[in-house]
Amino acid sequence: MSLFLNQRVLVLNRLWQAVNICTARRALTLLFEGHAQAVLNAGDGSFQTYNFSEWRDFSQQDPHPESVCTVSFRIRVPRVILLVVFDRLPKKEVKFTRHNIFERDKNTCQYCGQAFDRKDLNLDHVLPRDRGGPTTWENIVCSCVPCNTKKANRTPQEAGMRLIRKPKRPKWRPFVQINLGLHYHDSWKHFLDLAYWNVELGDDLQ
Incomplete structure (x- = not known):
């Protein structure tokens, strides 16, 4: 029983967007309290949705191996739940990496303005660091080796160079970073786009 209660459950907001992963124990609690279906x-x-009593009745009518027993009834562990009131995506800033x-x-x-493999790019301080330039979104840009060498320890203006665009902090994008691991339940596939979720992040820029 405890094994099933620790199974992972995908949580959707009421717009059917994946927002979290919780344990089956937590999912059943939300279901019982009327906060989820x-x-x-x-x-x-x-897709069919069930409130707690409907899910309990369904579990009796269609027994499933992944079920837990209470004192008075047996209930199936849900693999996906839908929150009935929450309609937002958690807002997270894009990590500075x-x-x-x-x-x-x-x-x-x-x-x-030329594209390169990452191994052929450096990260350049627009205003040089030893002249007070901060290590921030607004002062760090990608630079190829020749341009980086030409600019040296100068500002773009001093080096006779121009930025193709002003660097700035990226706007937050509506995705939720969830550690899916290597395996997840088949019932999640409809709600997940792996290219969208498995965002590779590098080490923090020091």
Whole structure:
């Protein structure tokens, strides 16, 4: 029983967007308290939702191996639940990392405008660090080796160079970073886009 209660359950907001992963124990609590409904694939591409009493009755009518027993009834562990009131996505700032700077600048030198492999790009302080330039979104850009060498320890203006765009903090994008691990339940597939969720992040830029 405890094994099933520790199973992972995908949590959707009321707009059917994945927002979290919780344990089956937590999912059943939310279901019992009326804060969530169980979601089940109806088999024809549609999804059926169940409140607690409906899910309990369904569990009796269609017994499933992944069920837990209470004193008076047996109930199936849901794999996906739908929150009945929450309609937001958790807001998270984009982490300031090497990877995300490359993503923001699209692996393109911000001085000459050419795209490169990441191994051929440096991160450049627009205002040199030893002249008070901070290590921030607004002062760090991707630079190819030739442009970085040409600019040296100068501002772009002093080096006779121009930025192709002004660096700034990326706007928050509506995705939720959840550690899915290597395996997840088949019933989650409809709600997950792996390319959207498995965002590779590098080490923090020091």
